[in-house]
Amino acid sequence: MPSEAAQLPFTARCYCGASRLRLSQAPLTAAFCHCRDCRRWTGAPIGAFAAFDDAALSVDPPLGAGVSLTPGVRRWNCPTCGSPLAARFDYLPDQVYIPLGILDQADQIAPQSHSHAAAALPWLHLSDTLPRDASSARERLNASRKDF
Numbered sequence: 454m455p456s457e458a459a460q461l462p463f464t465a466r467c468y469c470g471a472s473r474l475r476l477s478q479a480p481l482t483a484a485f486c487h488c489r490d491c492r493r494w495t496g497a498p499i500g501a502f503a504a505f506d507d508a509a510l511s512v513d514p515p516l517g518a519g520v521s522l523t524p525g526v527r528r529w530n531c532p533t534c535g536s537p538l539a540a541r542f543d544y545l546p547d548q549v550y551i552p553l554g555i556l557d558q559a560d561q562i563a564p565q566s567h568s569h570a571a572a573a574l575p576w577l578h579l580s581d582t583l584p585r586d587a588s589s590a591r592e593r594l595n596a597s598r599k600d601f
């Protein structure tokens with residue numbers, strides 16, 4: 454993961470195009486997140502994110518201060534249109550999480566697990582057989598860097 458056909462760099466942009474991201478390395482992993490914060494932040498019934506090494510990310514214009522409403526969690530949005538751009542979690546050191554929906558190569562980055570599955574909306578039915586973690590899945594996500 455991702456598929457062997459994936460070409461670097463990976464690229465992403467916000468809804469309006471004012472914020473552009475470039476990832477110089479393949480993702481470490483990708484995951485769905487069902488938590489309420491990710492739902493509110495993305496506006497979607499489920500979040501889906503690709504995890505990259507922090508050093509692989511460059512953003513034009515550079516990310517500002519972002520917003521931190523929960524200790525250890527910081528999220529950045531496009532200053533013009535508000536699209537979610539990136540999130541960092543202290544318990545997932547040296548990783549940055551990019552919403553799959555803004556990545557130009559989202560079709561090549563399949564989620565590998567579900568985080569916060571216990572918070573999933575009751576009417577959301579996904580038929581995949583991926584591992585489902587009731588909470589943050591931090592062990593699985595931190596371990597991902599050993600696999601790729």
Ligand SMILES: [Zn+2]
Nearest residue numbers: 467469531534
């Ligand atoms: Zn924008």
Ligand SMILES: [Zn+2]
Nearest residue numbers: 486487488491
């Ligand atoms: Zn979440």
